[in-house]
Amino acid sequence: MLEKILELYGKKDLKEIKRLLSECNEADIAELLQEISDEQDDSALLITLFRMLPKENAAEVFAYLDKDLQQLIIETITEKEIYDIVNSLFLDDTIDFIEEMPANVVKKVLRHTEPDRRELINKFLNFPEDSAGSIMTIEFVEFHPDLTVGDALTKIRKTGIDKETVYYCYVISSDRKLLGLVELKSLLIEDDSKTVGEIMEPNPIFVNTLDDQEHVANVFRKYGFYSMPVVDQEKRLVGIITADDVMTVMEEEATEDIEVMAAVSPSEKPYLKTGVFTLARHRIVWLLVLMLSATFTSNIISGFEELLSSMIVLSSFIPLLMDTGGNAGSQSSTLIIRGMALDEIHPSDILRVIWKEVRVAVIAGGCLSIFNFLRILLLNFLSPYMNFEAVDPMVAVVVSISMFFTVIISKAIGCILPIAAKKLKFDPAIMAAPLITTIVDSLALLIYFAIASMLLPI
């Protein structure tokens, strides 16, 4: 597609370019502009293409663009063009865009916004980040309960073109309280003379403007909605959230959790579009913190130098114990973190979770420790033929017992810490593999050296 456009542009065949663009989906046009900006660095071509878009598509394409490109466009096009775009964007897209822009661009945009809308934008900008209020939009269809089905359909026909969805309409009282939900499907099927109040589904599921977007996503998934009403503290209908925005939220939330779980500060930009310094910055802090915590393990080992130097073979099992402990602990923490993100596990389940994990740990720890013991015995049996030293069976016992307790304590910590973090209003995802591994390392060493001191003749 890009090659074709470039070729036509070279031949100055703007008419054919225009025809091609008119056949494309807006998301694809946005992707094309993005490619041009990344690879060609030709902002004249970019602006020319953007200006060729039919007015009714330009705003939608604009909403799909990255913020850098949005800024470039706003800074280049005329005041009249800004006016057209800003006033045809859906409110939620306007908010997303304004939140990302530097102050001078925001000012320029707001100057070209109609006063009512400007007031709304200011109100929306005040909702907490990642709240339902910050992702909702106001382009929804509302009815009063005494409207007839026929009139409701007429209203949709007249105003529907400017709404984000007309398929789910909401019924409100005269003081704007949310009363019910009417699907367009029901309006079509029911008799024109019935009232909306008669055919609506009362008590619809809703969310509150201050609810977290993760909660919104979980509610959507549970009920399989395409659109959900958002109410304020007085239960007045103030907006709707649509499925397409929720999909973006779901992806962002999962990505954020995955990044935090890997000790990377979350970023909203795709990997390939993030600069090297930003990538490095997002990782170094965590690496430093974890390195400092790993110092504890060094101190523990230093503290037992005497034990180690009298029996240097003990040091060869340190990585094995540390790694197994880290893996066992992060298995538990990962399942708990994900379960809490999906609203399947709550802090009040803590006792059930611990009891479950301890039993799992006994089974897993038992298997691993027996397996490890047999593995060392087998190697000992083979050692005369394979030219390496056999391990003292007593050391094998020490390692295997340590393995058992390490797995148990790792799993216990792996399930308790994320729940505790949630309780204390931290992001539970912090308590994932990297931090758990560091904590478990120290404990594994302490267990190992304690058992070694007890059982070995040193």
Added chain:
Amino acid sequence: MLEKILELYGKKDLKEIKRLLSECNEADIAELLQEISDEQDDSALLITLFRMLPKENAAEVFAYLDKDLQQLIIETITEKEIYDIVNSLFLDDTIDFIEEMPANVVKKVLRHTEPDRRELINKFLNFPEDSAGSIMTIEFVEFHPDLTVGDALTKIRKTGIDKETVYYCYVISSDRKLLGLVELKSLLIEDDSKTVGEIMEPNPIFVNTLDDQEHVANVFRKYGFYSMPVVDQEKRLVGIITADDVMTVMEEEATEDIEVMAAVSPSEKPYLKTGVFTLARHRIVWLLVLMLSATFTSNIISGFEELLSSMIVLSSFIPLLMDTGGNAGSQSSTLIIRGMALDEIHPSDILRVIWKEVRVAVIAGGCLSIFNFLRILLLNFLSPYMNFEAVDPMVAVVVSISMFFTVIISKAIGCILPIAAKKLKFDPAIMAAPLITTIVDSLALLIYFAIASMLLPI
């Protein structure tokens, strides 16, 4: 809610229960039944409640239930009731349900399915797991292009009640090839005498029955659709996928990736509903595999026992180097795995990715190694006052240089392995923290001992 139902049930006030249930959303009723089955273990109550549901809701509630409960219900209710439920379920829900049931239940269900539908079910069961074909449904609205808008609306009014969505309708040729998309919104707004062919959007975005569901989710997210057509190899329209199912797919795919990345075999059941033995089984295999690979690190340490025993302080830095390497490597692998899952990074980007990661690694490795060197010097400076032994500055140099190279090699491996896995058609998520950590551990040790042998007078 549960308490209220139990109280009414105790008083035998079935009428009031029925009224309460009729006010609830189907997803909530399913949750209630699930709670009763988990906590009360009273299958008589459960069946009684299920039977009280109005016929038109029973199938939907049924679709929301866990497979254990679905099986219990099918095994208890009458043949007539089975018939009613099975024939009012949407096809995609029927398939989900049949896939999970044991053979005797499947037989019982198929016996009560109309022959046409039985044939369809068999066809759907043959689509590969996690393909678009396996999650699509066939209850969609289709038009021929010469139908008028008025007739199209009449068709929707007549048949719409049985369709999964009527908001996105598809236009097909006489040989069932997909021609276009018509939103119900356009049908309402346009003149009744126009034809569907005139107002349709031609060339709609579609997916193929054999496309992976992860790809489907990415396409949905990109375009913000509520419904998408699915075509077969000959581009004939065979089904649609709706946003609610895609949200479930997105959640499942993210959970599966997160679990695999934590070395847990993925499970479809929520954590709290999974038994201890199943949980243990899903973890032990990976723990064993990783434990065996960690044996390499033990062997490496054994191989350098002489070096270690002549300078036991070296062993105290082993965990620090291993942990930092593991963390640095899993940061990279996590970002790459997630980027590939979201279709933002492709195997063909491998050189760009490596070049990016190497530069990030030089920055991060440089910072960490300088920081670590200064930290050891600071501790040395404090050691006389704090009663511990100072570290030979040359050892600090060895540790810091090793740290630098460990971070670089870890990040390189962390980005190469997931891409290689994808290229070889393995799940890239396998190449996450646990496996990367184990591989990086060995390399960190080899680097460390090599540099120590070179620089230290042993």
